[in-house]
Amino acid sequence: MKEVIHNDYQLTDEIGRGRFGIVYRCYSIVSGDSFACKSIDKRLLSDPIDRECLQKEPKILHILGGNPNILQIYRLYEEDDYLHMIVDLCDSPDLFDRISARAGVFSEPEAATIFLPLISSIGYCHRLGIAHRDIKPDNVLFDSSGNLKLADFGSAEWFGMNERGTMTGVVGTPYYVAPEVLSGREYNEKVDVWSAGVILYIMLAGVPPFYGESPADTFDAVLRGNLRFPTKIFRSISPEAKDLLKKMLCKDVSRRFSAEQVLRHPWVVRGGETRSMADLT
Template sequence: MCENLNKQYQLCEELGRGRFGVVRRCFSAGTGDSFACKSIDKRLLLDTTDRECIDKEPKVLHLLGGNPHVVQIHALYEDDNYLHMVMDLCDSPDLFDRISNHGGVFSESEAFSVFSPLISAISYCHRSGIAHRDIKPDNVLFDSRGMLKLADFGSAEWFGMNERRTMTGVVGTPYYVAPEILSGGEYNEKVDVWSAGVILYIMLAGVPPFYGETPAETFEAVLRSNLRFPTRIFRSVSPEAKDLLRKMLCKDVSRRISAEQVSRHPWVVTGGETRSMADLS
C-alpha cells in the first residue's frame, strides 16, 4: 500500500469490489472525516483501453470539482502497483438497490426527488464539456445524508465547451445505452439525456422501455426505439411526465432535448407535481 496514503488516511472495511480493485472506507488522520478510497490494481489492467479509463477518471473528476451532485475526488496517490483515489463516501444504497428494494413503482414526486439532482449533475457535466456516457442506476450513488452523487467517470469523454465535437466508440450498458452509440457512428452528449430518460421510465413503470431476453435482443430493441406507454402501467402517470419521456427517449437526436432543456420542462419545473391550468391561474 502506498506509504503516503497510509500517512494521511486510515483504511478500514471493504465497501465494494470491482474488476480492477476495491473500495474501502477510510478516515483522514488529520481531521477524522470519513471518505472512500478506491484502489486500482494496475497489474490487472489488460490493455491500453483499461489503462486509459483508469487514468481518465481522476482527471475528469478534477475538472468537475465543486458540484454537490458529482462525486468529488479529495486526494490521489500512485505507486508501481496501485492507483488510489480518495473520494466522497457514498455508503447508502445506490439507485439500483433503491429501485430493486422499492417494492413497486415510484410516485412522480419520488421519481422527481432522484431525477432532479441527476439531471442537474448531467447538465453541469455538459456545461463543462464532459459527457459521462455510462449513466445507469449503479452509478447514481447517495451519501449518508441522502445527497445524490453521480459517479464512475471511467467512460467519460471531453467533447469541448465552445467548438463542440462529436464522439465515437461503443460504451455504455444494455437497457441504458443510446441507439446512436450502438449504431457505431458519431454522437454527442445527448446520449446522457437518453440514459437519464431510461432511468426515469424505469422509476415510473418498474420496467425498462427497451429490453430483450439477452443483451443482443436488448440492443436490437434499443435500436428500434419503439417507445410505448402501456395503459396498465402508465394509467396513473401524468401527461407531462410522458411528454418529457418522449422528448428524452427520441431516437432522432436533432429532436431529442438537451439536459438544460430537460431542466426547464414543465414536469421538472413543477417538481413532479402535476397541476391543471386552473390550479396554476
C-alpha cells in the first residue's frame, strides 16, 4: 500500500521555494520532532534532465547519510504529481544570507569555522565517488544549532562509476563554476574545490574573484581564471590564506588541490589562526 505523507507528518509554514517545488516546515505526528519537507511538483519537470535529477537526489542523499555536515534525508513519499522528501530542518539563515548581511567580510577565524565543515563534507562526498557540482552559498545551510549542512544534490554525479573518474555537462552557477566545466571538456571532482575556493575568497574579500557585468562576462572571467589579490582588499589577509586560495583557484586542474589536500593545508589545520610575522620569516 502506498504510504501517504499526511499520515506521518503535519506540514505547516512555507520556508523556501524553488523552480520546481516548495519547502515546508513539518513535524512528525508520532514523535513531534521538527523536519523540513521538500515537495516537488513533477508536472513542472518537462525536461528529461530535470526528471533525472529528481530521481537522483534522494539516492545520493541516502548514500551520503550519516555525515553531520550533509543534509540528511529521512523519508521519501511519491505521489502521482508530487515527490516529498523529509530532510533536516535548516531554519537559520543560509550562507548567502550571512554573507549578504555583513557585506561578505569575515575574519579569517570566522571564515574558517564555516569553511572547515564545508570542505570536510566535500571531501566525504569525493571519497564516496560523488561530486556535488553546484557548490554555492545558497546551498550551504545551517540548522537551529548552527551546524552546517551541505544541500541540494540535484546536479550531483557519481564520478566513481566512470573508469576515468571524469564527468561532462555544463552545470553550476555563475561566479562559482570551474573553468573546465564551461570549456566543455571532461572534468573531475576538483570542480567542487574550485567552487569552495570562490566561497572562501568572497567571505574574506567581500567580492567574488571572477565577475563581469553580465553572466556572459562572468563566464569569460572564469575561463581566463586570472586570480588577483587587490592590495586594498587583501592588505590584512594572511599569506597563508592567499596561498590556500591560489591552490584551490588554480586553473591547471593537475596542480589544483584536492579536498583532502585542502584539509591538510596549514591555514585550515590552524582554523584560520595565522602565525606571527616572526614565525613566517
